[in-house]
Amino acid sequence: MSEQVELNRSTEESKARLRLWLRLLGVTRKIENELRDKLRRDHNTTLPRFDVMSALNRHRDGLRMSELSGVLKVSNGNVTGIVDRLAEEGLVERVPVPGDRRAMMARLTPRGQDVFAGQAAEHEAWIDALFADMGADEAQGFAVRLKELAEALETREDKE
Amino acid sequence: MSEQVELNRSTEESKARLRLWLRLLGVTRKIENELRDKLRRDHNTTLPRFDVMSALNRHRDGLRMSELSGVLKVSNGNVTGIVDRLAEEGLVERVPVPGDRRAMMARLTPRGQDVFAGQAAEHEAWIDALFADMGADEAQGFAVRLKELAEALETREDKE
DNA sequence: TTTGCATACTTCAATCTTAAAATATTTGCC
DNA sequence: GGCAAATATTTTAAGATTGAAGTATGCAAA
Numbered sequence: 001m002s003e004q005v006e007l008n009r010s011t012e013e014s015k016a017r018l019r020l021w022l023r024l025l026g027v028t029r030k031i032e033n034e035l036r037d038k039l040r041r042d043h044n045t046t047l048p049r050f051d052v053m054s055a056l057n058r059h060r061d062g063l064r065m066s067e068l069s070g071v072l073k074v075s076n077g078n079v080t081g082i083v084d085r086l087a088e089e090g091l092v093e094r095v096p097v098p099g100d101r102r103a104m105m106a107r108l109t110p111r112g113q114d115v116f117a118g119q120a121a122e123h124e125a126w127i128d129a130l131f132a133d134m135g136a137d138e139a140q141g142f143a144v145r146l147k148e149l150a151e152a153l154e155t156r157e158d159k160e
Numbered sequence: 161m162s163e164q165v166e167l168n169r170s171t172e173e174s175k176a177r178l179r180l181w182l183r184l185l186g187v188t189r190k191i192e193n194e195l196r197d198k199l200r201r202d203h204n205t206t207l208p209r210f211d212v213m214s215a216l217n218r219h220r221d222g223l224r225m226s227e228l229s230g231v232l233k234v235s236n237g238n239v240t241g242i243v244d245r246l247a248e249e250g251l252v253e254r255v256p257v258p259g260d261r262r263a264m265m266a267r268l269t270p271r272g273q274d275v276f277a278g279q280a281a282e283h284e285a286w287i288d289a290l291f292a293d294m295g296a297d298e299a300q301g302f303a304v305r306l307k308e309l310a311e312a313l314e315t316r317e318d319k320e
Numbered sequence: 321t322t323t324g325c326a327t328a329c330t331t332c333a334a335t336c337t338t339a340a341a342a343t344a345t346t347t348g349c350c
Numbered sequence: 351g352g353c354a355a356a357t358a359t360t361t362t363a364a365g366a367t368t369g370a371a372g373t374a375t376g377c378a379a380a
Contacts, residue, residue: 013296014288020299021191021287023306028188029233030313031181036368046368048336066358073189078337080360085335102345102358127181128174133312136173139180142305146183152293153190196338206338208366225329238367240330245365262328262375 031130038126043119048074050123052082053091053108053116062095062107079106091115191290198286203279208234210283212242213251213268213276222255222267239266251275 036047043050055071056063063071069079083106086092091112097103108116131139196207203210215231216223223231229239243266246252251272257263268276291299 013299014284016296016299016303017291017294018284018287020291020294020303020306023303023310024184024188025192026233027306027310027313028184030310031184033233034313040369046335064358065360073186073193074336075338076359077339077361081336097358100346100358102343104359124174124178127178130313130316131177131180131309133309134177134180136176139173139176143176143180143183145302146180146187149291149293150183150187150190153187153194153290156290200339206365226327234366235368236329237331237369241366257328260328260376262373264329 034130035123035126038122039119042122045119048078048082049086050119052079052086052106053112054120054123056092056106056108057113057116057120060107062105064097064103064105066103068106086112194290195283195286198282199279202282205279208238208242209246210279212239212246212266213272214280214283216252216266216268217273217276217280220267222265224257224263224265226263228266246272 032047035050039045039047039050051072052068055068065079065083066076068083069076072079083092083094087094090109092106093109095105095107097105134142192207195210199205199207199210211232212228215228225239225243226236228243229236232239243252243254247254250269252266253269253272255265255267257265294302
């Protein structure tokens, strides 16, 4: 009978976690959709392009293609295509890595930095408005907890 | 000077919200990638296919194509393609809506229900493991707060 | 009842995305 | 030095995704 109780508790717990996951996914998609619309409307760009430029903006010396895909949590081939298109427009450039001819650094061009600066300022204001419901303290607490969760995920043995 | 203080406070607040958003996005992508791998490895399917079947499973009478895209927060054209592929495999079927010849209901076939049941059981266990860091109470509190945020987002005037 | 706008869905072109194969280079081992 | 395995990136094919255009049907006002 205590096992029955345990089973019920466990099932309830897993249901709670599942609901949390579905909420997380729903909120994230909703916000992504809003940002996508605004980026297209106001800056004639896309979310993946913004993400790439944002990552490169945080790393002024540039990032290797593989580091870029790692940061963005997308595949290698994916960033190849996005960087190709940004490079065609002169917003990003590929720079060879001294000492390793296999590798390539991607980095913002001066024009890319200018263009991104305008996008980023608005982006921050959009986020600010979308999360208006949440004060700074709560947002920070939330972020800290999510960071712990992320670390737990990284640490996890991927045996399953 | 008090305006300077206000500006600083406001900027700090918006930075905290931005960090929260980046964490939310990062955790969501990480988990999506894990689920994608597992679905492919163990069930030879994809995340969008699972999402469609999951939505249809929660609505046994079926959903109109437009309801389906609304629930999943993706475009109409997108679900058309995914339902096409699921229908080819006999997992989903399209049913005309009596009284409105423009509309179509998508619903799981009996085989689709069987196949999905197997996927869903494992999916719940995966989520349970991924969120092992978080107890049921915390997960529920988190979910409640996200729901409030989602409602605030829905209510927001989209004037910007 | 006809005409025009709205609705539901599909199609289309472009971009994004993944997983796997291919290419080029580096590194370790003998 | 030379070869095998590992690493960094690109290419490829299939699927996913969007936004806009196209098609068919419904609805409502004149």
